[in-house]
Amino acid sequence: MNTSPVLIEELSTVLARGSADRRSEVLRRVTDLFLVGADQFGEDHVALFDDVMEQLVDTVERYALVRLGLQLSNVSNAPVNTIGRLCHHDDITISGPVLERSTRLTDEVLADVARTKSQAHLAAIAAREHLSEVVTDIVVERGDIEVTRKVTANGGARFSETGLRTIATRAHGDEELAEIFAGRTDVPADIFCEMVRNATDIVRRRLAGSAESAVRTRLDHAIAAIGDQLVHARLHKAHGGPSVRLEPDRIKARLCEHARLGQRGPLIEDLAAVADVPVIAVRNIIRQRSEDALLILCKAAGLGWSDARAVLEATLGEPADPRAAFQHYITLGTEVAQRVVRFIKLRKSANRTEIERLM
Template sequence: MTGTASLIDELERTLSAGSSVQRADILRRVSDLFLTNIDHYGDEHVAVFDDVMLHLVDKIERSALVRLSKQLAPIENAPVRTVHRLADDDDIAISGPVIERSKILSEDFLVELARTKSQAHLAAIAGRESIGERITEVLVDRGDDEVTLKVTGNHGARFSRPTFMKVAEKAQANGPLAEQVISRSDVPPDVFQHLLRKATEVVKNRLLRNADPDKRVMITRTLADIATEVARERAQMDGHSASGTVMQFDAARLKSRIGELAQAGKRTETIEAIAALSKLPVATVKNVVRQGATDGLLILCKSISLGWPDAKRVLAGIGGVASEAETKKAFERYIGLTSETANRVIRFVKSCKAISKADFQRML
């Protein structure tokens, strides 16, 4: 430590009479000496360097402090008081490196920074390798869209459920933020559903377009579940059947899900989805299925413009059409059935109290 002692003596002389260039030079020499022998220093040695650096920090030009911050940011046993002093600087060029990278900064200190400093400081905190729930909460509460996007995209950040819900609220009309939310493996299911329920059409379409295949399936399934739930809720409120609720914003997604529901053997959900899209009472669709009216199912599928692959799944899943011969016959009838005819039959069905299997056959 002989070199350090002589530097301290020189430090006092330089601070008294030296120029800004000389002061910057001695800080550089002090920091270089510290970094060169860092593995050999104990706590007492580090404390000496801390004293020296603190003497200089308030008297050194900006560029020297920026350099010092970048040097100390990754050091795990860096001078504690100096690091905190740099992190507390209002100049983000000085404070940013240690805020984002230093492991010395305590959670309490970071929470206070997040509560009081600029958006640039919050963005630096949002980029840390690991962020606790208390810090994340403040970042989301005070942060602008850029900060919220950055911390949400940081998979080292931990979120409480209430904070996740706040992010979901912000993401309703913010496509990039919504993408970050659904990309997280730790987002609670109810938050995931809340976001998709409240999101604008533009955001929903963006999520479906950009999501990976597995995530796209989850989004589609959730949107279909939401549509069914909305229908049920409306039905309970106004006394009408679930299918009587027009679910404009989710109709296309609900239709895309019908084949999957049928193939999975989800009879009730498939019936409710068909009823919702055809605007028929659920009881009517159930009656068609119960009678084994293949022609009726074909008409229902055609009226909601299902493609043959999905219509085939419906016939097999809830209509009992299993053999190759039956499927081939159904295909020929489906291809020959026009949308105009199917819609005419559906209009007639809506005007009737009941319709039989024979009625469907006569009307084709």
């Protein structure tokens, strides 16, 4: 601190008559002096440095501000006003390190920058170690897809319901964002289900093929939940409105009865409900005359062989080789059936080649 009086005296001279390079040199020396003793300085001392730095910030060369931002971004008691001026700078090389790392920035300051500055500024904010809902709401609202991916991937970011729903809406058509979104543990099931329900086939395939088992599991749960909702809605509509609610065992019993009576239309509706796949998927399988796929649906529905054979006969006719069909059915694993059903849910159809590949 022995050089402090000299620097303070020199400051008035360089501000009045010094060149930009001269002022940049003084700022460097002031900053170095601050950094040497920062751990011991109280707020009063920090405020003195803040006053000096603020007077220089708008008068120095760009390189000096870049260096200043880098030097102060990791200092826990950095001069608040100086940090505030740096983080608002339009040049992201100057403001970026401060926005990304400085703990001296309040939510109010971050929110102001997020509302008024560029996508590069939003990206820097999105990388902060911790982000509150107040800030992420603005970042998500204004950010482009790259910023949205970045802030969604930030485990230290917290989101409001509004923010999560906004991300879910964008994830409908962006497979990378959808996979990141699926990996977050703070996304409520209803919001995730809504995203999956409205997602493109490309997005669903990306989730189904994710390297993260947690993502695949979550997708399975979402598809099951969506299937239940669709089944209930379909049954309510068919049987007198929302007051009617049929249990799965009753639907299965009715399915077997339709199969024995050869009532193809009602059978298809009930098989879709019990197997938890779209009706159109069952119709496509029958249209393709895919015996294997139909047997897999029967296995997923929990039907015994006699009922499964009745379903085959009512939809595709007598099996070409009843003995082979029987052997295939009794050896068909539940895990295989579930895998194919998940695929059918995503595609709403499946041909023989695809079924064989999954098996």
